[in-house]
Amino acid sequence: MKDWLHSVRTLVWKDLLQEWRSKDMLTAMFAFAILTLFIFNYAMELSPINRAEIAAGIIWVVVVFAGTLGLNRSFTAEQDQGCFDALVMAVPDVSAIYFGKMLTNWLVMLFVSVLIVPIYSLLYNQSLFNAGFLLVLVLGAWCYSAAGTLIAGMTVQTRMRDLLLPILLFPILMPVNMAVVKSASGILTAAPFEDVQAWLVLLAAYGIIVTTVSIMVFEYVIRE
Amino acid sequence: MSSENKKLKILSYVVFFMVLGAFAMVLFYAPIEQNMGIVQKVFFFHVSAAWIGMLAFLVAAVCGILYLTKKRMIFDPIAFSAVEIGLLFTAIANFSGMIWAKPIWNTWWTWDPRLTTMTIMAFTYIGYLLLRRGVDNPEKRARFGAVYAIIGFASVPLTFFSSRLLRTIHPTIFGGDTGDMAMTSAMYQTMAAGIVAFTVLFAALLWHRSILAAREMEIDALRAQTETLEFGEVQDD
Numbered sequence: 154m155k156d157w158l159h160s161v162r163t164l165v166w167k168d169l170l171q172e173w174r175s176k177d178m179l180t181a182m183f184a185f186a187i188l189t190l191f192i193f194n195y196a197m198e199l200s201p202i203n204r205a206e207i208a209a210g211i212i213w214v215v216v217v218f219a220g221t222l223g224l225n226r227s228f229t230a231e232q233d234q235g236c237f238d239a240l241v242m243a244v245p246d247v248s249a250i251y252f253g254k255m256l257t258n259w260l261v262m263l264f265v266s267v268l269i270v271p272i273y274s275l276l277y278n279q280s281l282f283n284a285g286f287l288l289v290l291v292l293g294a295w296c297y298s299a300a301g302t303l304i305a306g307m308t309v310q311t312r313m314r315d316l317l318l319p320i321l322l323f324p325i326l327m328p329v330n331m332a333v334v335k336s337a338s339g340i341l342t343a344a345p346f347e348d349v350q351a352w353l354v355l356l357a358a359y360g361i362i363v364t365t366v367s368i369m370v371f372e373y374v375i376r377e
Numbered sequence: 378m379s380s381e382n383k384k385l386k387i388l389s390y391v392v393f394f395m396v397l398g399a400f401a402m403v404l405f406y407a408p409i410e411q412n413m414g415i416v417q418k419v420f421f422f423h424v425s426a427a428w429i430g431m432l433a434f435l436v437a438a439v440c441g442i443l444y445l446t447k448k449r450m451i452f453d454p455i456a457f458s459a460v461e462i463g464l465l466f467t468a469i470a471n472f473s474g475m476i477w478a479k480p481i482w483n484t485w486w487t488w489d490p491r492l493t494t495m496t497i498m499a500f501t502y503i504g505y506l507l508l509r510r511g512v513d514n515p516e517k518r519a520r521f522g523a524v525y526a527i528i529g530f531a532s533v534p535l536t537f538f539s540s541r542l543l544r545t546i547h548p549t550i551f552g553g554d555t556g557d558m559a560m561t562s563a564m565y566q567t568m569a570a571g572i573v574a575f576t577v578l579f580a581a582l583l584w585h586r587s588i589l590a591a592r593e594m595e596i597d598a599l600r601a602q603t604e605t606l607e608f609g610e611v612q613d614d
Contacts, residue, residue, distance in 0.1 A: 303528060307521045311511030320507060321525065324500040325532045327493075328539040335542070351542055359535050366531050370524045373445055 160244040164253030169260065171230065178226050179264065186219040186269050190276070204279055209286070209337030213330065215269055216290070217297065220262045221319055224301040227254055228309040237375055251302060251371040255364075258298035258305075266290050285340040285349075292353070293333035296360045300325050303367040306374040325363075332356045385584055392574070392581045399425075399567075399574035407567040419477045421567050425575035427470035427495065432579065433463025434498060437505075438530035441523030453519035454590035455583065456526055457509065460502045462582050466575075467499045490540035497536050501529040515594060 172178055193199070193211050231237050244250055270290075274281050301322055308317040336352035403421045410417035440456035443449070474492065475485045486492065505525050512518040560568075 300528070300532075303524070307508065307524065308511075310517070311508065311521075312513070313507070313511045317504075317507060317511055321504040324497050324504060325529060327497045328532065328535040331539040331542075352539075355535070355539055355542070359532075362531055362535070363528070366528055370445065370527060373520045373524055376520075 156245045157249050160249040161253045161256065164244075164250065165256045165260070168227075168253070168257040172257075172261070178223055179261070182219040182222050182261070182265050183268055185222055186215045186265055187272065189215045189218050190269070190273065194276075199277065204277060205342055206338050208273070208277070208279060208281065209289075209341055210334045212266075212269065212273060212281070212290070213293065213333050213337065216262060216266050216294065217326075217330070219265045219269075220258070220294070220297055220301065221322070223261045223265075224258055224298070224305045224322075225309075225315040225318055227258055227302065227305050232309045241375060247372045247375060248368045250375065251306075251367055254306070255298050255302040255367075258302055259294055262294040262298060263291065266294065281341070283340060286337050289333055289337045289340065289353070289356070292356045292360065293329055293337075296329040296356060296363065297326060299360055299364045299367060300329075303363075303371060303374065306371065328355060328359055332359070385581070385588075388577075388581045388584070392578045395574040395577055399570045402567045402570050407564050408561060410564075413481055416477055416480050419473050421571040422575075423470055423473040423477065424568055425571040426466045426473065427491075428572055429575050429579045430463050430467035430470055430495065430498070432576070433459045433466065433583075434502065434526075434530055434533065436583070437463065437502075437526040441526035444519055444523045445527075450515075450519065450594075451591070453515075453522065454594060455587045456522060458583055458586035458590050460505050460526070462579060462586060464499060464502050464506075466579070467495055467502075471495055471499070488540075490537055493540045494533065494537040498529075498533050501532070505529065515598065 190211070193215070197207065197211070199207070199211075231240055240250055241247060270281050270287075273279075301318075304322045304325070305318055308314055308321060311317055332352040332355045336349045336356070339349040339352070399421075403418050407418065407421065409415055436459040437456045440452040440459065444452035444456065471492070478487070479485050505522060508525055509518050509522050512521055
């Protein structure tokens, strides 16, 4: 267990350091997120009246789209350099690779959210700094990277690669999208907690189920 | 092999008459529904097709688990065939539902849990077919297919619950608390006949398609072999 934790930590550190040195992906994700936000602004005519209800949906879509860019890259280094085998040999159990990659993807998504939430608040003069809302984002990003890491591990080894990831991932993520948007907009519009509770339970259940299934099947994804 | 072929042939004939019988029951035995009229008859095959759509995807997920644990290649063509057939029946369920919904709900489509879930499920399995097309190595293709079938099937009930948390207007026949569609016993019998006929039809189709898929895979393997034989030498020059 100690070895396992150590491997996960090393793997996350390696990926984050690699990303931090180039900042390619973070820059691209951030720029993409801002651009998506601008597209929404003109596509949806965000008037002050409807803004409170749809803010959650917009933030989530922006984070998800940017997150897909990140997921697409999460295994490319190993795949292109052919070090999958070395990675498998270096860890006590392949589930450590899944956990490491999932944590990295989760952290990267949270990093994008940390940038995009204040920018949204600034642009639309609507404070999103609400503990409940941020909790939903954290939970949603977990569910997203739990499913996304597994799928990205497969798509990176296929011919169509980045084309295939959203096609495979979005149908599976449909419950997460619904739960995040409904619970987050419920929280932002100060709906009673009973209305939000079921969605939060659903999010947690999804995260637990998908993470468990992924741990069980991940070895079949990267084994050669 | 030949006795297997014979069994399959017999099954195919049995299925033909079963489906014909179920169809006759829908047309002549089931009474015309009081409020909805003749269009309600779509319901019998709609329910059967939706059931096969679900069953097919369960079969694919079970075959995926069996493939990963038992490592027997035979489960792969079965899973693939189940997804393909399931997709067809899901489409039948969706389109027959639309034919019914237009006069009854006055709209082709509504964001109801059952409609949404079936459609999302169909997209999950379109993804399954695309994923398989992107992988050339048959062993890897089988592995990825199995993994995706399992995770895809695990997400289906969650999609259903999440869309059910929103409201529904779809008539509930089983396990619902609202009795918006009361059925006579003749209707129940017709529905049961339809479901049984379609289930046997599914088994027959799955059998046919699995044999075909297994042969396709064999041909691909042979072709890959001859190609390496032919081109392997050319590249050495």
